[in-house]
Amino acid sequence: MGTSRQDYLDTLTSRFYGTVTITKSFLENEIYISTSKEKLIDICSYINSTFQASLSAMICNDERSLNKYFKIYYVFSLPEEDTFLIVNIPVSEQEPVFPSITPKIPAAHWYEREIKDMFGLEPVGHPDPYTLVLHGNFPDNTYPLRKDFDVQTRLPHLESKLPFKRVEGEGVFEIPVGPIHAGIIEPGHFRFSAVGDSILYLDAKLFYTHKGTEKIFETMPYTKALFLAERICGVCAASHATGYCQAIEKVAGVGIPPRAKFIRTILLELERLYNHIGDIGNICAGAAFHLGSAHGFRIREYLQLLNETITGNRYLRGMITIGGVRFDINNDLKKYIVTLLTDIKKDFKELTDIMFASSSLMDRLETTGRLPAETARGLGVVGVAARASGIGRDARVNHPYAAYREVDFDVPVFYNDGDVYARVRVRVDEVYQSIYIIEQCFDKMSEGSIKTSVKELPPYRQALSYVESPRGENIYWIMTAPDNRLFRYKVRSPSFCNWPAIPYTIPGNIVPDFPLINKSFELCYSCTDL
Amino acid sequence: MFTKFQKSFQTGVVTSSYPYEKEPAPFRFRGRIEIDNERCKQCNICVDVCPTGAYTWIEQDGKRYLQLSHAKCVFCGICEEMCSYKAIAITNSFELAATHKEDLLTKAGFDTKESVEALGKKLNEKIFSVFKRSLHVREVDAGSCNGCEWEFVALYNSPVHDLQRFGIDVVASPRHADCLLVTGPPTRNLETALIKTYHATPEPKMVIALGACAGSGGIFSNCYATKNGIDNVIPVDIYIPGCPPRPQAIIYGFLLALDRVRK
Numbered sequence: 001m002g003t004s005r006q007d008y009l010d011t012l013t014s015r016f017y018g019t020v021t022i023t024k025s026f027l028e029n030e031i032y033i034s035t036s037k038e039k040l041i042d043i044c045s046y047i048n049s050t051f052q053a054s055l056s057a058m059i060c061n062d063e064r065s066l067n068k069y070f071k072i073y074y075v076f077s078l079p080e081e082d083t084f085l086i087v088n089i090p091v092s093e094q095e096p097v098f099p100s101i102t103p104k105i106p107a108a109h110w111y112e113r114e115i116k117d118m119f120g121l122e123p124v125g126h127p128d129p130y131t132l133v134l135h136g137n138f139p140d141n142t143y144p145l146r147k148d149f150d151v152q153t154r155l156p157h158l159e160s161k162l163p164f165k166r167v168e169g170e171g172v173f174e175i176p177v178g179p180i181h182a183g184i185i186e187p188g189h190f191r192f193s194a195v196g197d198s199i200l201y202l203d204a205k206l207f208y209t210h211k212g213t214e215k216i217f218e219t220m221p222y223t224k225a226l227f228l229a230e231r232i233c234g235v236c237a238a239s240h241a242t243g244y245c246q247a248i249e250k251v252a253g254v255g256i257p258p259r260a261k262f263i264r265t266i267l268l269e270l271e272r273l274y275n276h277i278g279d280i281g282n283i284c285a286g287a288a289f290h291l292g293s294a295h296g297f298r299i300r301e302y303l304q305l306l307n308e309t310i311t312g313n314r315y316l317r318g319m320i321t322i323g324g325v326r327f328d329i330n331n332d333l334k335k336y337i338v339t340l341l342t343d344i345k346k347d348f349k350e351l352t353d354i355m356f357a358s359s360s361l362m363d364r365l366e367t368t369g370r371l372p373a374e375t376a377r378g379l380g381v382v383g384v385a386a387r388a389s390g391i392g393r394d395a396r397v398n399h400p401y402a403a404y405r406e407v408d409f410d411v412p413v414f415y416n417d418g419d420v421y422a423r424v425r426v427r428v429d430e431v432y433q434s435i436y437i438i439e440q441c442f443d444k445m446s447e448g449s450i451k452t453s454v455k456e457l458p459p460y461r462q463a464l465s466y467v468e469s470p471r472g473e474n475i476y477w478i479m480t481a482p483d484n485r486l487f488r489y490k491v492r493s494p495s496f497c498n499w500p501a502i503p504y505t506i507p508g509n510i511v512p513d514f515p516l517i518n519k520s521f522e523l524c525y526s527c528t529d530l
Numbered sequence: 531m532f533t534k535f536q537k538s539f540q541t542g543v544v545t546s547s548y549p550y551e552k553e554p555a556p557f558r559f560r561g562r563i564e565i566d567n568e569r570c571k572q573c574n575i576c577v578d579v580c581p582t583g584a585y586t587w588i589e590q591d592g593k594r595y596l597q598l599s600h601a602k603c604v605f606c607g608i609c610e611e612m613c614s615y616k617a618i619a620i621t622n623s624f625e626l627a628a629t630h631k632e633d634l635l636t637k638a639g640f641d642t643k644e645s646v647e648a649l650g651k652k653l654n655e656k657i658f659s660v661f662k663r664s665l666h667v668r669e670v671d672a673g674s675c676n677g678c679e680w681e682f683v684a685l686y687n688s689p690v691h692d693l694q695r696f697g698i699d700v701v702a703s704p705r706h707a708d709c710l711l712v713t714g715p716p717t718r719n720l721e722t723a724l725i726k727t728y729h730a731t732p733e734p735k736m737v738i739a740l741g742a743c744a745g746s747g748g749i750f751s752n753c754y755a756t757k758n759g760i761d762n763v764i765p766v767d768i769y770i771p772g773c774p775p776r777p778q779a780i781i782y783g784f785l786l787a788l789d790r791v792r793k
Contacts, residue, residue, distance in 0.1 A: 184683050
């Protein structure tokens with residue numbers, strides 16, 4: 001492309017002269033663009049369509065105590081350039097409405113509904129403005145993320161019925177599933193409208209595991225909040241911990257030692273490994289190919305034991321800390337890791353060879369649950385699902401962090417059918433890439449300290465943080481408060497972006513393929529519901 | 531076809547022998563926490579740094595003692611790291627499950643007269659006498675982070691732990707279950723579902739609270755969207771601490787659970 005950051009800004013200022021104010025952040029890849037409600041839709045759709053920048057996150061923040069307004073931030077990520085354009089508008093309490101950009105940019109639809117539930121600001125022109133998070137059992141006018149709402153408030157529990165969209169017609173029946181499932185999985189409610197075995201429509205209700213995580217972040221000192229960040233999700237713990245630590249290190253203006261960067265990279269790749277191999281086993285289970293699932297879970301178990309040996313926790317918790325990492329990886333441990341990964345590479349290759357040679361399994365995987373590239377792009381799908389639909393986005397490449405600048409790896413995007421098989425193949429290829437990254441980290445990392453100290457946080461500083469978790473790109477936005485606390489910590493997980501895509505992949509498939517399709521996306525509920 | 535058999539034969543038996551043989555957790559594993567009251571200088575740092583407020587002070591015979599609740603603990607290890615007097619020691623013992631929340635205070639773990647190995651040998655016998663050959667479990671996620679779920683999946687689906695070797699099986703519906711294994715703080719949006727599931731389970735039934743969230747609300751306690759532990763919603767028979775508890779710790783919890791039912 002050859003367009004520099006400044007060129008984009010110049011185009012924008014000349015196009016919208018007098019209606020935008022551009023502020024450069026202390027971080028050079030974040031550019032804040034303040035505008036008004038009236039100009040919002042024009043600017044956002046211009047950035048989205050002309051710059052080809054995708055909507056990475058939408059953040060609402062109750063800044064009434066600072067400047068009398070709620071602020072909504074629209075984070076756009078420029079393609080092929082490590083730059084975020086953050087458009088923001090003020091919304092007053094007296095006029096709690098903002099224009100919905102969903103008709104222009106469909107990726108915004110869940111963010112706007114979330115803002116409506118959590119802050120009580122109404123997206124005007126939203127095509128589907130129903131409750132998302134609070135499920136109707138909360139009393140009216142309860143807006144948990146407003147600053148005047150106390151975290152410990154005990155609210156009466158109202159009886160509520162969630163609205164479901166249904167298909168009517170001869171022979172159409174409804175199959176309700178969940179929130180307590182038959183498998184050992186997280187809770188969500190799915191309502192299928194089906195004729196015989198073929199699904200016509202799927203309505204999914206999530207946010208059952210909403211724990212008020214973002215509100216709890218605002219009540220904790222930043223040192224304690226690290227442990228909350230690790231517990232946003234069980235299987236993305238290292239990603240969330242890294243994301244949180246990077247955010248704190250950025251606002252504090254602290255760099256971490258190179259060795260710590262490499263160790264973090266190793267941990268993040270170990271997380272990707274145990275997730276991907278476990279997911280492949282799980283997909284086999286979804287297709288009733290139990291040989292594959294048994295071997296998949298067996299290898300995952302070796303990796304989790306490795307995690308426990310390195311960090312003391314099977315989910316890599318308690319290792320990554322603000323300013324670096326808590327424990328070092330010595331030579332014996334390094335040898336153990338490298339040997340184990342070499343064995344696993346061979347073991348895993350044998351497993352996938354068996355899988356892909358099995359016609360009964362391939363029959364279930366191929367052409368099932370297709371996600372066309374256009375739908376994926378429109379809904380802002382990220383991670384494995386996006387790459388399987390031919391969209392080559394990966395935060396490790398687009399917005400490098402930790403030691404990813406210093407290692408060489410491929411991002412597999414060439415299987416662009418967007419079916420279950422493509423998502424399996426992307427994972428298989430990423431497994432080898434992860435092992436390759438870990439090997440390079442061990443080769444390149446030098447001796448040295450593993451931690452620097454962070455003492456005081458400057459108040460009211462804002463920063464973005466980003467991590468490519470096994471499921472896709474995690475985006476975090478932090479704003480500090482006085483006394484080493486957080487004013488706001490927004491977590492946007494990849495699952496939040498990808499969930500809305502699932503209902504589009506279901507119609508035309510048979511009911512027994514739903515678990516398979518769902519497992520091929522392997523989305524977290526806890527990451528989404530927060 | 532041949533490659534499938536070859537792979538299975540080459541792999542061999544991978545099932546762990548816990549609890550018949552001891553399988554110590556890795557060196558860095560953070561398990562039961564022990565407090566040395568002699569060394570403690572009451573500087574209060576552990577109380578200050580604990581993210582879940584698991585440490586409290588108790589008065590006994592005019593003396594002040596530090597007390598830890600393993601039900602609240604998320605095993606982050608920050609207390610041991612911050613204590614300058616080495617009064618807090620994190621051991622790698624994971625057999626922490628208890629039938630009463632009080633047993634999880636200060637010194638967690640069930641004070642068994644018998645060794646765990648003996649308990650393990652007795653397990654089949656117990657299941658036979660109480661539930662006629664088998665124990666059927668329904669797992670209920672009441673808002674966990676998915677960590678506990680994956681540990682139970684590892685226990686049930688992975689050939690390494692293979693829960694079914696104890697005659698314990700996972701069933702699809704609470705109507706077929708003898709035991710509910712509940713995780714999560716629980717959340718407000720799942721409270722009704724949890725209560726309905728409990729009532730759908732036939733008597734006699736037992737409830738196991740799995741993990742720090744289920745035991746006390748853990749790091750998510752005192753929030754508008756959660757309750758502080760499963761026992762605020764339904765009665766709990768067994769608590770298994772951990773964040774999340776490792777598969778062997780869950781096996782230990784089952785051993786304890788079956789003992790309890792026989793009483």
